[in-house]
Amino acid sequence: MPTFVTKRPAAAALAGLIVVITAACGSSGGGRAASASRAEVLAVKIDNVAVARPATGVERADIVYVEQVEAGLSRILAAYSSDLPQVIGPVRSARETDLELLRQFDEPTLAYSGAQSPLEPLIEAAPIDALPPSKAPNAYFRSENRAAPHNLYLRPGKIRHASTRVNAAEDLGLRFAAPPPGGVPVSERSASYPSARFTFTWAADRDKWLVSMxxxxxxxxxxxxxxxxxxVLQDVDVRPSRFRDRGGNTSPFNATVGSGSAVVLRDGKSYDVAWQRKTVASATDFTTKDGKPMTFATGQIWIVLVPN
Incomplete structure (x- = not known):
């Protein structure tokens, strides 16, 4: 299990990380659910150190992924499809983990500020529409209210991307439905990285989990x-990758191929679930103790990749 307080696909070169939540409606083994229309996903890599907060536009994402990066800090990869804000940011650089996260979507657009030189060939080879500032200079701007590098922002309206009003999570086969039986009432859960901490506090008056960082x-x-x-607080293996940041720090790789445990928080309750992802080409299944697919509350989903 992850450490909690108060109590959680492409060529072989891209082996790594997808978080795909699979529906109960006839899908098993990590397949996508059939859909009459597909999501057009815009994924944006967002800075998450203290001086970069508050971020702009995160609250409008369908899915918010949280991953560990260098020095035990965190960054966000926000996936948009059903709704697009006018501005998103601050935008930061891509990591190897992002490429595998995005394999779950059908040729998504990835907005990012750049990448380590050795990683760039993998980005170019990935089935994504890579969109750094060099490819869309008119879509990015620097804010005068913050110091670089925490001041780069994206205007989605200036790129060739439009909201389809299809939720990115639903497009992956996520089943929004009533909660499963059981669950343990809980008011708060926390998960930590070496240099970052996330706490989710249940607010019954809003039917949501308030986020603290x-x-x-x-x-x-x-x-x-x-x-x-x-x-979703998902227990994953975090191991050193072969890439380093500009300061020489090794970039961690958050791996989700295999199986493990997770905790799902919804409706003021905590559910212990199992996750399994058989191959880099398959989706991740989240199942309850009785082997049934976990259901999720309608609204924004946060998936925090928590180191074993």
Whole structure:
């Protein structure tokens, strides 16, 4: 299990990380659910150190992925499809983990500020529409209110991408439905990286989990609290990759191929579930103790990849 407080696909060169939540409606073994229309996913890599907060536009994402990066810090990969804000950011650089996260989508667009030189060939080979500032200079701008590199923002309206109003999670086969039987009432859960901490506190009046980062309430750019309808704290192996950042720190790789445990938070309860992803080409199944697919509350989903 992950460490909790108060109590969680492409060529072989791209082996790594997908988090795909599979529906109960006739899908097994990690397949996509049939859909009359497909999501057009815009994924944006977002800075998440203290000086980069509050981020802009995170609250409008369908799925918010949290991953460990260098020095035990965290970054966000936000997936948009059903709704697009006017501005998103601050935008930061891509990691190997992002490429495998995005394999679950059908040729998504990835907005990012750049990448380590050795990683660039893998980005170019990945089935994504890579969109750094060099390819869309008019879509990015630098804010005068913050210092670089925490001041790069994206205007989605200036790229060839439009909302399909199809939720990215539903497009993956996520089943939004009533909660399964059982579950343990819980008011708060936390998960930690070496240099980052996330706490989710149940707010019954909002039917959501309020987000705190590093013991500070996380807010939107307009001052509202960040909140999730469902939180997944997924136990994963985090190992050194062959890539390093500009400071010489080894970039961690968050791996989700295999199986493990996870905790799902919804409706004021905690559910112990199992996850399994058989290959880099398959989706991740989340199942309850009786072997049935886990269901999720309608609304934004946060998936926090928690080191074993």
């Amino acid at each position: 590093d013991n500070i309430p996380a807010r939107t750019a307009s001052g509202d609290r960040l909140a999730a309808a469902t939180v």
